[in-house]
Amino acid sequence: xxxxxxxxxxxxxxxxxxxxxxxxxxxxxxxxxxxxxxxxxxxxxxxxxxxxxxxxxxxxxxxxxxxxxxxxxxxxxxxxxxxxxxxxxxxxxxxxxxxxxxxxxxxxxxxxxxxxxxxxxxxxxxxxxxxxxxxxxxxxxxxxxxxxxxxxxxxxxxxxxxxxxxxxxxxxxxxxxxxxxxxxxxxxxxxxxxxxxxxxxxxxxxxxxxxxxxxxxxxxxxxxxxxxxxxxxxxxxxxxxxxxxxxxxxxxxxxxxxxxxxxxxxxxxxxxxxxxxxxxxxxxxxxxxxxxxxxxxxxxx
Ligand SMILES: [Zn+2]
Numbered sequence: 116x117x118x119x120x121x122x123x124x125x126x127x128x129x130x131x132x133x134x135x136x137x138x139x140x141x142x143x144x145x146x147x148x149x150x151x152x153x154x155x156x157x158x159x160x161x162x163x164x165x166x167x168x169x170x171x172x173x174x175x176x177x178x179x180x181x182x183x184x185x186x187x188x189x190x191x192x193x194x195x196x197x198x199x200x201x202x203x204x205x206x207x208x209x210x211x212x213x214x215x216x217x218x219x220x221x222x223x224x225x226x227x228x229x230x231x232x233x234x235x236x237x238x239x240x241x242x243x244x245x246x247x248x249x250x251x252x253x254x255x256x257x258x259x260x261x262x263x264x265x266x267x268x269x270x271x272x273x274x275x276x277x278x279x280x281x282x283x284x285x286x287x288x289x290x291x292x293x294x295x296x297x298x299x300x301x302x303x304x305x306x307x308x309x310x311x312x313x314x315x316x317x318x319x320x321x322x323x324x325x326x327x328x329x330x331x332x333x334x335x336x337x338x339x340x341x342x343x344x345x346x347x348x349x350x351x352x353x354x355x356x357x358x359x360x361x362x363x364x365x366x367x368x369x370x371x372x373x374x375x376x377x378x379x380x381x382x383x384x385x386x387x388x389x390x391x392x393x394x395x396x397x398x399x400x401x402x403x404x405x406x407x408x409x410x411x412x413x414x415x416x
Contacts, residue, residue: 117165118302119309121175125371126316127154132368133319135336136326143319156205157189160259163284164190170292171195172302178310181242185310186235190257193250193302195292200239200254201275202232211266220266228256229273242308248301323373329388330361342391358391359399366400377414378404 130147133139139147157176164173171194178187190201209220217227236254243250256274258265263277275283329338332349339350340361347361348354366378369386376382380397387396400406404415 116170116172117175118172119174119177119306121157121161123154124150124176124313126313126318127151128371129318132372133321133326135331136328137321140319143317146317152205153203156203156259159205160190160201160203160257163280164192167192167284167288169194169288169290170294172294172298174302174305177305178313179239179242179305179308180310181238181245184238186238188235188239191305192287193294193298194287195290196250196298198239198250198252198301199287200232200236200252202228202235202254202256204228204256204258205260206258207260207262209264209266212268212272232256232273243301246304248304250298250301321372326372328386330365330390332356333361333364338388340390358395359403362387362391362396362399363403378416379414 127147127150130139130143130150134144134147161175164175167173171192174188174191174193176187176189177191178185180186188200189203192199192201206219206225210225211218211220215227215229216224217229218224232254236252240252254273257280258274258276259280261277265274265276268274268276327338330340330347331338332340332352332354333356334354335349335352337349337351340347341350342348342358345358347356347358362383365387366383369376369383370378378400380393380400383396383400384393400415406413406415408414
């Protein structure tokens, strides 16, 4: 049973908007693509954990703190009187293990996720102890990209490889398990301790004037949108969307980037690139937001 859902990290949401409306530096772009891929891997792992039928509690994406140190757990499952934590790595291609170090072939050292895993395990254990909870923790790195290969993996490596994943999940699902009150309390505790605002954000600074204005296609991000009656049509992929939905989606992008700015008809008109008309925008805003003030001072919230 999913006890805490995963939502797209706010940082990634902002990066997605900036990526299409601004030119990201190559360093920022690389970071963005790395985060995006990591999130894709997490969703792929979720598609397996959400199929579990056994009595367990699944907590996705926890950000916790103990002794002024924050740490993140991609997936935590309370099962069979134990806590299992998973660090998902969506690495592609050939890697090898050598003297506790991880390399991408031919010879590029990457940070070893096992070290990160052990750090998180120890911090989680400390956190639970400070709240008087004692449950054994079993931590694993999940390598779930189908093309991932790991050469020279030690036999006792705390990792689940792509070829082992299905069997691992099947074994987990057939584990006799009964969630009791104490375990449910631990799940509640972890959810209540979850930090919603990540301190890790690496979003670059941006200015309104530098961002490309206009409605983009929901499917392919193209700016080539034509409006025909109540519909928007993408000239690139042919996707159709109601104008009202497209405008609201575009307003949402604006408020994500500029949460302190007031939404007015003029602001939205400019942000949408001058199409649809102000009258149409005003109608859409009036029926979807609460209007505050009168005439030219009206804004929406
Ligand atoms: Zn499109």
